[in-house]
Amino acid sequence: MNAPVSIREVAAHAGVSVGTVSNVLNRPDIVAQSTRDRVHEAIKALGFVRNESARQLRAGRSRIIGLVVLDVANPFFTDVARGVEDEASRSGLAVILCNSDDQLPKETRYLELLEEHRVQGILITPVAGPDERLALLQRRGTPVVLLDSTSPSGGQCSVAVDDVLGGDVAMSHLLDGGHQRLAYIGGPLSIRQVADRRDGALRALARAGRDPAVLQMIETRALNVYAGQQAGMAIAALPPRRRPTGVFCANDLIALGLLQEMTRHRIGVPEDIAIVGYDDIDFAAAAAVPLSSVRQPRQQLGRTAARLLLEESLAAEDHTHRQVTFQPELEIRQSSRAGPGTW
Amino acid sequence: MNAPVSIREVAAHAGVSVGTVSNVLNRPDIVAQSTRDRVHEAIKALGFVRNESARQLRAGRSRIIGLVVLDVANPFFTDVARGVEDEASRSGLAVILCNSDDQLPKETRYLELLEEHRVQGILITPVAGPDERLALLQRRGTPVVLLDSTSPSGGQCSVAVDDVLGGDVAMSHLLDGGHQRLAYIGGPLSIRQVADRRDGALRALARAGRDPAVLQMIETRALNVYAGQQAGMAIAALPPRRRPTGVFCANDLIALGLLQEMTRHRIGVPEDIAIVGYDDIDFAAAAAVPLSSVRQPRQQLGRTAARLLLEESLAAEDHTHRQVTFQPELEIRQSSRAGPGTW
DNA sequence: AGGACCATTTGACACGTTCCAATCGGACCT
DNA sequence: AGGTCCGATTGGAACGTGTCAAATGGTCCT
Numbered sequence: 001m002n003a004p005v006s007i008r009e010v011a012a013h014a015g016v017s018v019g020t021v022s023n024v025l026n027r028p029d030i031v032a033q034s035t036r037d038r039v040h041e042a043i044k045a046l047g048f049v050r051n052e053s054a055r056q057l058r059a060g061r062s063r064i065i066g067l068v069v070l071d072v073a074n075p076f077f078t079d080v081a082r083g084v085e086d087e088a089s090r091s092g093l094a095v096i097l098c099n100s101d102d103q104l105p106k107e108t109r110y111l112e113l114l115e116e117h118r119v120q121g122i123l124i125t126p127v128a129g130p131d132e133r134l135a136l137l138q139r140r141g142t143p144v145v146l147l148d149s150t151s152p153s154g155g156q157c158s159v160a161v162d163d164v165l166g167g168d169v170a171m172s173h174l175l176d177g178g179h180q181r182l183a184y185i186g187g188p189l190s191i192r193q194v195a196d197r198r199d200g201a202l203r204a205l206a207r208a209g210r211d212p213a214v215l216q217m218i219e220t221r222a223l224n225v226y227a228g229q230q231a232g233m234a235i236a237a238l239p240p241r242r243r244p245t246g247v248f249c250a251n252d253l254i255a256l257g258l259l260q261e262m263t264r265h266r267i268g269v270p271e272d273i274a275i276v277g278y279d280d281i282d283f284a285a286a287a288a289v290p291l292s293s294v295r296q297p298r299q300q301l302g303r304t305a306a307r308l309l310l311e312e313s314l315a316a317e318d319h320t321h322r323q324v325t326f327q328p329e330l331e332i333r334q335s336s337r338a339g340p341g342t343w
Numbered sequence: 344m345n346a347p348v349s350i351r352e353v354a355a356h357a358g359v360s361v362g363t364v365s366n367v368l369n370r371p372d373i374v375a376q377s378t379r380d381r382v383h384e385a386i387k388a389l390g391f392v393r394n395e396s397a398r399q400l401r402a403g404r405s406r407i408i409g410l411v412v413l414d415v416a417n418p419f420f421t422d423v424a425r426g427v428e429d430e431a432s433r434s435g436l437a438v439i440l441c442n443s444d445d446q447l448p449k450e451t452r453y454l455e456l457l458e459e460h461r462v463q464g465i466l467i468t469p470v471a472g473p474d475e476r477l478a479l480l481q482r483r484g485t486p487v488v489l490l491d492s493t494s495p496s497g498g499q500c501s502v503a504v505d506d507v508l509g510g511d512v513a514m515s516h517l518l519d520g521g522h523q524r525l526a527y528i529g530g531p532l533s534i535r536q537v538a539d540r541r542d543g544a545l546r547a548l549a550r551a552g553r554d555p556a557v558l559q560m561i562e563t564r565a566l567n568v569y570a571g572q573q574a575g576m577a578i579a580a581l582p583p584r585r586r587p588t589g590v591f592c593a594n595d596l597i598a599l600g601l602l603q604e605m606t607r608h609r610i611g612v613p614e615d616i617a618i619v620g621y622d623d624i625d626f627a628a629a630a631a632v633p634l635s636s637v638r639q640p641r642q643q644l645g646r647t648a649a650r651l652l653l654e655e656s657l658a659a660e661d662h663t664h665r666q667v668t669f670q671p672e673l674e675i676r677q678s679s680r681a682g683p684g685t686w
Numbered sequence: 687a688g689g690a691c692c693a694t695t696t697g698a699c700a701c702g703t704t705c706c707a708a709t710c711g712g713a714c715c716t
Numbered sequence: 717a718g719g720t721c722c723g724a725t726t727g728g729a730a731c732g733t734g735t736c737a738a739a740t741g742g743t744c745c746t
Contacts, residue, residue, distance in 0.1 A: 003403075004461070004484060006702055017726045022704060032724060047483055052459040053405060054702035056396040057731050060346075064439075072440075073421040073625075081415060085442060094456055096407075097415075097440040099428060113437055116395040118347070140390055141347060225629040256629045263631040282416075286568040286599050288606040288631030349732055360696045365734055375694060397732035400701050 005046045014042035025050070056118065064094050065309065066114035068107060068124040069147075072099045074253075075281040076298060077125075080147065083302025084123060091310060093120060102127055115142055121309040123147050123302075129192065130156060143312040145305050149192065150323055157312060157321045159305040163193050166294040166328040167200020170248045170276045171215075173292070173330055175208050177274055179246030185231045185258065186250020187219035194223070194250045197278060201248055216244055223250060228257020235273075236265040245273055246336075252277035252284045252293055259287060259335065274336040290333035297326050348391045357385035368393065399461065407437050408652065409457035411450060411467040412490075415442045417596075418624040419641060420468075423490065426645025427466060434653060436463060443470055451476070458485055464652040466490050466645075472535070473499060486655040488648050492535065493666055500655060500664045502648040506536050509637040509671040510543020511550075513591045513619045514558075516635070516673055518551050520617055522589030528574045528601065529593020530562035537566070537593045540621060544591055559587055566593060571600020578616075579608040588616055589679070595620040595627045598634055602678065606631065617679040633676035640669050 011018045016035060023031050024039040031039075042048075056062040065088050069077040085095050096114070100107035107127050111134075114122055121143035126134065130151040134144045138156065146158035174182060184201050186194045202212050218234065220227035228249065235243055235258070249255035255277030262269050269275055269289045277284055280295035304324055312319050354361045359378060366374045367382040374382075385391075399405040408431050412420040428438050439457070443450035450470050454477075457465055464486035469477065473494040477487045481499065489501035517525060527544050529537045545555050561577065563570035571592065578586055578601070592598035598620030605612050612618055612632045620627055623638035647667055655662050 002484065004702095008702075018703085019705085019726060019728090020724085023725085026704075030724075035724080047479070049455075049483065050459045051400070051461060051702055052456075053396045053399040053461060054731090055704075057394070057400055057702080057733090058704045060731080062396060072415075072424060073418060075416060078416040078421070082442070094439065094441075094453075096437065098437075099425065109432075110437075112392075113395075116393045118394060118396060136390070140392065225625055229629075253629075256626065260629050260631055260633070282568060283599065283626050286572075286596075286603050288603055290603070347732095351732080361733085362696060362698090362735080363694085366695085369734070373694080378694080394732050397701090398734075400703085400732080401734050403701080 004051070005048045006051070007048070010039065010042045010046055010048045013046055014039045060118070061120055061313075062118050063092060064096050064117060064119045065306065066096050066098060066110070066117075066119045066122040066124075067147075068098045068100050068110055068114075068122065068126075070100055070102050070125050070127065072097065075283070076251075076279050076296070079298035080302035080305075083299035083304075084306045085302075086299070087303045087306035087310075100127055104128060108133070111137065115140070118142075121145065121313050123305050123309060125149055143309055145309045145312070147305050148301065151321075154321055154323065157308040158323045159301055159308065159326070160324070161296045161301065161326045161328050163196035163328075164200040164203065166278060166296070167197035167202075167248070168204045169200070169328065169330045170197075170278065170294050171201035171204035172208075173332065173336065174246035174248060174274060174276060175204060175210070177246060177336065179244075179274060180214065181216070181242075181244045181246070182214055183216040183218055183235070183244035183247045184250070185218045185220060185228065185247060185254055186223065187221060187227070189219060191223075197248075197250055220250075220254065223253055225253045225257040225260075228254035228259075229261050230257075232258040232261025232265075236261060236267060240272075243267075243273065246276075247273055248276045248278075250278055252279045252281045252291060255291055255293070255335075256283060256287060259289060259291065263288065270335050270337055276330075276336050280331050284331075285333065287335070289335045292333045292336040293331050294328045295331050296328050301326060347394070348389045349394070350391070353382065353385045353389055353391045356389055357382045403461070404463055404656075405461050406435060407439050407460060407462045408649065409441060409453070409460075409462045409465040409467075410438050410490075411441045411443050411453055411457075411465065411469075413443055413445050413468050413470065415440065418626070419594075419622050419639070422641035423645035423648075426642035426647075427649045428645075429642070430646045430649035430653075445470055447471060454480065458483070461485075464488065464656050466648050466652060468492055486652055488652045488655070490648050491644065494664075497664055497666065500651040501666045502644055502651065502669070503667070504639040504644065504669045504671050506539035506671075507543040507546065509621060509639070510540035510545075510591070511547045512543070512671065512673045513540075513621065513637050514544035514547035515551075516675065516679065517589035517591060517617060517619060518547060518553070520589060520679065522587075522617060523557065524559070524585075524587045524589070525557055526559040526561060526578070526587035526590045527593070528561045528563060528571070528590060528597055529566065530564060530570075532562060534566075540591075540593055563593075563597065566596055568596045568600040568603075571597035571602075572604050573600075575601040575604025575608075579604060579610060583615075586610075586616065589619075590616055591619045591621075593621055595622045595624045595634065595636055598636070598678075599626060599630060602630060602632060602634065613678050613680050619673075619679050623674050627674075628676065630678070632678045635676045635679040636674050637671045638674050639671050644669060 007021050011021045088095050098110040125147045150158045218231045277291050277293040280293040284291040284293045350364050354364045441453040468490045493501045532538050561574045620634050620636040623636040627634040627636045
């Protein structure tokens with residue numbers, strides 16, 4: 001309705017100068033007790049609220065961190081986001097959460113938007129790997145930290161989880177269970193995580209002295225429940241003796257879709273098929289057959305990323321980029337507990 | 344690194360005045376083709392990026408919408424958020440997503456922050472119902488739209504789903520299935536949605552001429568999977584002939600927790616216990632036994648809320664608040680398909 | 687040739703804040 | 717009494733943009 005009150009009106013109402021009001025707000029210690037009280041009273045009476053835009057204009061940078069994720073609906077990212085937020089709010093920063101939806105144009109638009117807002121820095125899981133655009137952003141003064149992605153050139157700080165190791169651990173676990181016919185479900189392979197986890201699985205096979213060809217690859221179009229169901233239908237359609245008995249899924253959504261389809265076809269989990277997922281989302285433990293899954297330290301990932309960002313934005317010229325890698329852990333649950341059945 | 348380029352430098356580089364550059368950016372039609380080209384070239388050469396803060400300072404309002412939710416990890420809110428984002432981006436607005444985490448202090452802090460940013464408006468699911476703080480916000484010029492919550496005073500626009508109807512529909516469905524011993528799981532009852540859904544269930548019972556006392560209430564501390572498991576353990580501990588055969592859960596997380604616990608105790612769903620959840624999150628359909636659930640039009644909720652907000656922020660004085668209510672729909676799946684067993 | 691009109695461009699101000707140098711007024715010292 | 721010092725306050729200059737009235741220069745008409 002009525003226009004917001006400015007610091008000037010507060011000053012007039014309290015009978016002091018504008019500078020004094022500003023001081024009350026920013027360095028209360030240097031202004032006399034009585035004036036301070038008077039100003040506070042005026043602020044309350046008029047309902048004054050600071051104008052952030054004006055502050056930032058003066059300060060040069062805003063007090064916002066941009067976080068660009070591939071999918072807000074994915075629990076992985078919401079957990080990361082929470083970690084980021086925790087760390088950011090300690091420093092009085094807000095987080096603006098952007099959903100690139102895995103679409104390059106949307107990502108680009110958000111990057112522009114964030115740069116126009118002169119954000120403190122950007123945390124991003126890039127749709128298509130680190131980019132010239134990101135490097136440009138950096139050069140122009142907006143620090144960028146890669147999330148769950150690494151820069152081959154080392155041009156940015158990054159925080160990631162060792163996905164190759166994760167795939168290795170998952171597959172080793174299935175091999176330990178004595179499974180012979182194995183499958184990996186996930187895709188598209190153009191996504192680094194998907195490829196890395198597969199590579200890890202292959203590494204485990206190689207180490208065990210097994211022919212990589214025993215690993216059946218089922219590439220999906222996406223990493224969601226529906227894709228898992230599709231893959232599950234394909235598996236159910238196979239004659240039992242050709243079905244894999246140990247399946248490693250590129251993420252839990254796929255694993256849940258697969259699990260559901262197995263249940264529907266009365267294929268026992270884990271008796272007939274052992275399943276291992278990835279991400280250890282809440283619903284993994286909550287599934288009818290609790291799902292074994294590779295857990296990533298998600299909140300910690302977010303917190304660390306935010307910390308690296310703050311570090312970089314504070315350090316003047318002499319900042320060296322750091323690449324932090326976390327190690328995933330396998331959480332073994334019922335879905336992979338038994339050995340393979342026999343035919 | 345180097346300080347950002349300002350419009351002034353662009354002007355100098357292109358050999359025009361500052362005003363002209365601004366015109367190129369905001370009203371390209373009134374500037375001559377040749378000058379326009381020259382300016383664009385300068386912008387590119389210098390890597391100029393608009394300063395949003397300065398723009399908003401001039402404009403008075405920022406081009407951001409604030410969205411405050413109770414829990415970003417809850418799929419309900421992420422879907423709503425996407426709806427909001429869709430609608431906002433049509434108008435070139437960005438969304439800043441805030442997670443109040445069901446904590447009043449955090450909520451308050453975010454409201455302050457958003458007001459300081461002079462956001463276009465705030466969409467909020469208040470922790471403790473609509474508040475004097477919200478009314479104040481409105482009076483000071485920041486439109487507020489309630490999300491999944493209504494203002495008794497009609498002081499705000501609001502968008503909500505008829506939760507009483509949802510509870511009614513769910514319970515009617517169970518009654519249709521011939522269930523005699525019924526239960527409602529959810530809590531705390533201080534949450535409006537939880538209470539409304541229960542009231543709806545009671546309404547259905549009354550309409551069917553049944554004693555409300557046949558509805559066993561299991562109040563939980565929270566609306567998550569863990570609470571559902573707890574409730575499930577309590578139910579499993581009952582002697583079979585005293586167990587409810589039809590259970591309505593205040594949300595899907597609880598239902599999933601319950602489902603898991605039933606599976607673990609080899610209590611058949613739906614043969615022994617029929618389950619109906621609420622929210623129809625993706626995982627409901629993906630559960631081992633696909634879960635019947637009351638679906639709310641989530642994205643539409645978000646879109647509508649955003650639209651109401653824009654409407655209000657454009658309308659000058661003569662805005663009358665509107666309360667939009669959506670009707671939920673029951674999605675019947677396997678978890679409630681059969682009638683009750685017999686003992 | 688002189689005037690009128692139009693399309694472009696210009697220059698200056700305003701937005702609300704922070705920061706800094708300058709000023710004020712009192713208290714204390716010599 | 718004059719000088720000095722210090723805490724408290726003031727005034728004004730930025731920050732980068734959008735807007736608007738005014739200026740500019742060119743074309744066309746009479």
